[in-house]
Amino acid sequence: MSTELWITQIIPDLRDRAARDDLGDVVRLHRRIMSLFPDGLGPEARRRAAVLFRLEERPTGTSILMQSSIEPALEKLPASYGKARCKSLAPLxxxxxxxxxxxxxxxxxxxxxxxxxxxxxxxxxxxxxHGAEADEWWRRQADAAGLVLRSLHSRQLDTGTGRRSDNNRVTHARTQFDGTATVTDPKALIDRIHAGIGRGKAYGCGLLTIAPAL
Incomplete structure (x- = not known):
């Protein structure tokens, strides 16, 4: 599996109506994110470009964290949408x-x-x-991803919702898992980072991020 992945942070400007609308609808946000990548990727464009994202709550507001195997064309964001920066994950x-x-x-x-x-x-x-059952689910997923968990903190988030073009509603329960772990299989870990974990990958679930622990 290639280690050429990009991580992008978008800090939406809530004065921009498009940004506010995207944050309130995971389907709209999915479309916005996919608009940053080339046309012609086929019917499985998200999977082919390894696009995953999640919303992150910051002291100063909400940000969008996005991963992809293709560097996004951030200039395609509306001029007043907000600030964005991108870097390669290859060194990590x-x-x-x-x-x-x-x-x-x-x-x-x-x-x-x-x-x-x-x-x-x-x-x-x-x-x-939910609760202990969700924690156990994550332990199994982490083990398959080449991680042995050393600590685990979980919290239930608001359900991700949106409406597709056929007017059907999308809903995904979301749990955030944080902690420390030891890598047991680097290849398996990279594979799962690339592919994402669980359901709802198109709508803000499944993005696993890691950082060195001292």
Missing amino acids: LNGLREGVNVHYRIVANATRKLGRNTTAGRPKQVVPL
């Missing part, structure tokens, strides 16, 4: 080794599919997980 990813400790963060749609004999809903219905 190329430096990953087994045994390295990292800080991690992911906003994920932790879910499970109900079984045939369930009494909790419809068979095969996908239901969100």
Whole structure:
């Protein structure tokens, strides 16, 4: 898996109506983000460009954190949309080794599919997980991603919502997981960072970010 990934931070100017509208609708925000990449990527453009994003609450307001395998054309943002900056993740990813400790963060749609004999809903219905069940879901995902968790802090976020062009509503429960971990399989970790984790990747879930832990 290529380590050529880009991480972009967009700080929307809330005086701009388009920015405010995008922050309130994950479908609109998905479209805005995809407009920063070339046409012609095909029906799976988001996956081909490894585009993932999440909203981050900062002391001064909300920012958008976005990952991609193609450097975004930030000049395509409306002039008054806000500030944006982009950098390569290659130095970080190329430096990953087994045994390295990292800080991690992911906003994920932790879910499970109900079984045939369930009494909790419809068979095969996908239901969100909360609390200890969500934490256990993340532990399994982290293990598959080549991480052994050393600490875990989770909190439930507001549900991500939006409306598609067919007028159907999109809703994704979101849980933020933060903590420290030890890398056990650098290749598996890079693969999962590239692909994202869980459902709702087009709508603000699944972006795993890491940083060196001293």
